Amino acid sequence: MSQPAVHTEHFDATASKIGMWLFIFTELLLFGGLFIVYSVIRFSHQAAFHLAAEELDLVMGATNTGLLLLSSMTIAMSVSAIQFGHKRFTLFLICFTILIGLVFLVNKYFEWSLKIEHGLYPGSATLHGLGNGDTLFFGLYFFMTGLHALHIIAGVSILGWVLVRVARDQVHATHFVHLENGALYWHLVDVIWIFLFPLFYLIS
Amino acid sequence: MSHPENNHIVPYRTYVVILLTLLSLTALSILVTSFELGPIAVSAALLFATIKTTLVFTYFMHLKYDQRIYAIMVSVVLLVFIIVIVITFLDYSFR
Numbered sequence: 001m002s003q004p005a006v007h008t009e010h011f012d013a014t015a016s017k018i019g020m021w022l023f024i025f026t027e028l029l030l031f032g033g034l035f036i037v038y039s040v041i042r043f044s045h046q047a048a049f050h051l052a053a054e055e056l057d058l059v060m061g062a063t064n065t066g067l068l069l070l071s072s073m074t075i076a077m078s079v080s081a082i083q084f085g086h087k088r089f090t091l092f093l094i095c096f097t098i099l100i101g102l103v104f105l106v107n108k109y110f111e112w113s114l115k116i117e118h119g120l121y122p123g124s125a126t127l128h129g130l131g132n133g134d135t136l137f138f139g140l141y142f143f144m145t146g147l148h149a150l151h152i153i154a155g156v157s158i159l160g161w162v163l164v165r166v167a168r169d170q171v172h173a174t175h176f177v178h179l180e181n182g183a184l185y186w187h188l189v190d191v192i193w194i195f196l197f198p199l200f201y202l203i204s
Numbered sequence: 205m206s207h208p209e210n211n212h213i214v215p216y217r218t219y220v221v222i223l224l225t226l227l228s229l230t231a232l233s234i235l236v237t238s239f240e241l242g243p244i245a246v247s248a249a250l251l252f253a254t255i256k257t258t259l260v261f262t263y264f265m266h267l268k269y270d271q272r273i274y275a276i277m278v279s280v281v282l283l284v285f286i287i288v289i290v291i292t293f294l295d296y297s298f299r
Binding site: 014017018021022025028029032036039040043058062065066069070072073076077079080081083084180183184187190191194195197198199202203 | 213215249252256270273281
């Protein structure tokens with residue numbers, strides 16, 4: 001009777017995380033399907049894919065890869081930081097991750113602008129002249145990197161929401177599954193790019 | 205693994221080591237594909253990407269430290285995906 005009342009909030013961190021993983025699986029299969037489409041088309045248009053890939057800026061692609069890997073580390077660190085009780089450091093790490101996500105998008109903007117300036121965009125006259133292989137390559141390039149960019153925007157929004165919750169102490173050292181799930185989503189975005197980078201920039 | 209909550213706090217140092225490994229692997233994959241090796245370069249690039257993904261899943265996404273159930277779920281999904289890829293390629297090879 002004299003025992004302190006146990007706070008029985010109806011909350012299950014494991015279930016929450018399993019839900020996040022299930023969602024991540026649907027994302028993996030979405031991009032997985034696109035990778036299969038890429039492989040099959042590449043198989044039938046090898047020479048065109050080889051040449052088209054040389055159009056892409058390797059330095060830009062590599063920079064964005066480095067940036068995303070770094071941001072993946074900072075958001076992973078934030079999950080440790082919140083458990084250590086370092087609130088300010090947690091906030092800094094989340095802000096830093098969001099900032100890198102935005103820099104990634106700016107790079108993407110310049111990269112796409114340059115391609116479009118050169119007449120390389122779906123349905124352009126230049127691509128028509130280059131043939132089916134190039135049309136398919138750039139179609140896939142814009143669709144897959146575009147879909148990935150949408151995921152970056154979603155990831156930045158989720159992390160923004162988590163940032164507010166951490167700032168308001170709704171996410172703290174003993175209740176941090178929202179930060180963990182946000183971080184899981186960000187890692188997913190990173191993993192997708194880990195495959196997009198070699199497929200479009202390296203294999204030329 | 206009787207704790208329902210994730211009690212293992214990963215030290216910052218682990219993450220730095222993993223990041224450096226990931227960056228080195230990226231540099232290596234760029235180096236390998238810079239030689240004109242043809243199909244080998246494709247396999248090498250994808251192999252590096254797979255190793256990097258494994259590291260992200262294991263350390264950044266905590267599969268190594270979390271309850272076993274997450275790792276089992278991920279393995280099942282990846283297995284299904286690999287089966288789909290194998291079937292697709294068998295289909296294309298024997299047409």
